[in-house]
Amino acid sequence: MPHVRPFRFGIITDGAPNREEWITRAREAEDLGYSILLQPDHYTNEFFPLASLMAAADATKTLRIGTLVYNNDLRHPVLLAKEVAALDMLSGGxxxxxxxxxxxxPEYDQVGVPFERAGLRIERLEEALQILKQSFSDETVNFTGKHYIVTDLNVTPKPIQRPHPPIVMGGGGKKFxxxxxxEANVIGLHIKVNDNGTVDATENIEDTLTEKVGWIREAAGERFSSIELNILISGFALAQSQQEAAEQYIRERKLTDATVEQVLANPYVMLGTTEQMVERxxxxxxRLGVSYLVIRAQYMRAFAPVVAQLAGK
Incomplete structure (x- = not known):
């Protein structure tokens, strides 16, 4: 019988107006049963991850911290490895x-960083992952690739979690x-975003998740059973009527071409009662092996009853 991974839940947030509100948010997430507080990595964020995640770790006892996700193109992998190892060490692993x-x-354009084709960005990330893993190990880093060269470098500090902190990667395309x-320990099942920023509406159905899990299983081989699968919930409403909630969702987002049925089938939108959400x-x-869900911070309290029923089970 296949191993059933316990459920865990996280919140994602890009910052807070002040220190007190940030600390309160982290402590409340911990008290409500969420296992991890996450931050994205965009220039438009209120906070960048390094300092704010360390503050959240200092203010809590067991709450994990993480990025969802660092943009590889914004940092050299050696510098990122040093930041990550320090965060892991100072947060107690x-x-x-x-x-x-x-x-x-648009973010690339704002700061003058070339936005190259997806295949090239993924190729660069693949090299960066090799450098990161070498940096976290006890060996001297030597790497020569198409995009990076590192020579005879002993990277310190070292992380507490060995061989390295869990690596989380999320995407929608087969290559990624x-x-x-x-390479990853945790994989997020996301919609595929085209280079022009558009999303194919056919991505927003559960059947695409089945296809993506199939790609992962094929590429992972024997290590598939050790991978934790994740979904990021971007839309949420606690409601007695799913029909009415879906209609409101369409109105608020001005989705003139969307139907109620399409919204309710969208795996990245969670609408209905606590019981309906738990069942889903x-x-x-x-069906898919997904056991790790992340929800946006503004929904943290409303989603808490779901967490209370499922976390750790």
Whole structure:
């Protein structure tokens, strides 16, 4: 019988107006049963991850911290390895390294970083992962690739979690998910974003998740059973009527071409009662192996009853 991984839940947030509110948010997440507080990595964020995640770790006892996700194109992998190892060491081994190839073209344009084709960005990330893993090890880093060269470098400090903090990668395309299957400990099942920022509406159905899990299973081989699968919930409403909640969701987002049925089928949107959500999440684990869900911080309290029923089970 296949191993059933316990459920865990995280919140993602890009900052807070002040220190007191940030600390309160982290402590409340811990008290409500969330296992991890996550931050994205964009220039438009209120906070960048390094300082704010360390503050959250200092203010809590067991809450894990992580990025969802660092943009590989914004930092040299050696510098990132030093930041990550320090965060892991100073937090007592509570850090999870989410990293991606970058996807938000306007952000690249704002700071003058070339936004190259997806294949090249993924190729660069693949090299960066090798440097990161070498940096976390006890060996001297020597690497020569197409995009990076590192020579005779002893990278310190070292992380507490060995061989390295959990590596989290999320994506929607086969090439990226296949890389994640070979390199990551946690894989997020996301929609595929095109280079022009558009998303194919056919991505927003559960059948695409089945296909993506298949790609991961094929590329991971024997290590598939050790991989934790994740979904990021971007839309949420606690409601007695799923129909009414879906109609409101369409109105608020001005989705003129969307139907109620399409919204309710979207795996990245969670609408309905606590019981309906619990049933859906349990079905995802049974059907897809998904056991780790992340929800946006503004929904943290409303989603807490779901966490209370499922976390750790």
């Amino acid at each position: 509570r850090f999870e390294l989410g990293i991606g190839a970058g996807w938000n073209r 998910l296949s890389l994640a299957a070979r 999440i349990q079905r995802w684990r049974e």
